[in-house]
Amino acid sequence: MSEAHLKPVLVSACLLGQACRYDGRDSLRTILVERLTAEGFRPVPFCPEEAGGLGTPRPAAWIERGDAQQVLDGHAAVVTHAGDECTDAFRSGADQALELCREESIERAYLKEGSPSCGVCQTHVDGERVDGPGVTAAHLARSGIEVHGVD
Numbered sequence: 001m002s003e004a005h006l007k008p009v010l011v012s013a014c015l016l017g018q019a020c021r022y023d024g025r026d027s028l029r030t031i032l033v034e035r036l037t038a039e040g041f042r043p044v045p046f047c048p049e050e051a052g053g054l055g056t057p058r059p060a061a062w063i064e065r066g067d068a069q070q071v072l073d074g075h076a077a078v079v080t081h082a083g084d085e086c087t088d089a090f091r092s093g094a095d096q097a098l099e100l101c102r103e104e105s106i107e108r109a110y111l112k113e114g115s116p117s118c119g120v121c122q123t124h125v126d127g128e129r130v131d132g133p134g135v136t137a138a139h140l141a142r143s144g145i146e147v148h149g150v151d
């Protein structure tokens with residue numbers, strides 16, 4: 001089957017080997033790529049933090065004073081360990097991820113677990129890893145995209 005006929009799925013770019021994590025490294029998961037391709041999917045790489053305008057490497061960040069849903073609703077913030085607010089960048093990246101899903105008719109996403117953007121089951125709040133989604137994962141799920149966390 002040609003790549004053009006594979007069904008697109010959004011995948012955190014770091015999981016596909018792009019060095020876009022906050023620390024400038026990747027989180028390559030070769031088995032994920034192999035499995036998706038074998039099942040007829042075409043991975044579409046996306047890093048919401050870079051898309052939102054944050055550089056790589058960048059300071060580690062976490063959700064403060066709430067959760068991802070509250071960030072999306074304007075009632076909580078995303079801050080770096082130094083206390084610099086980067087909420088707008090996280091929200092912009094989440095919006096761009098959803099826009100890409102709509103443009104490419106993507107219905108499923110595989111996102112890096114634990115990330116304040118991409119975490120599906122766990123993210124970082126107030127400097128601690130906790131249960132709950134990151135900003136992009138919450139936004140996609142809220143919009144009907146099926147999200148899966150990859151650790």
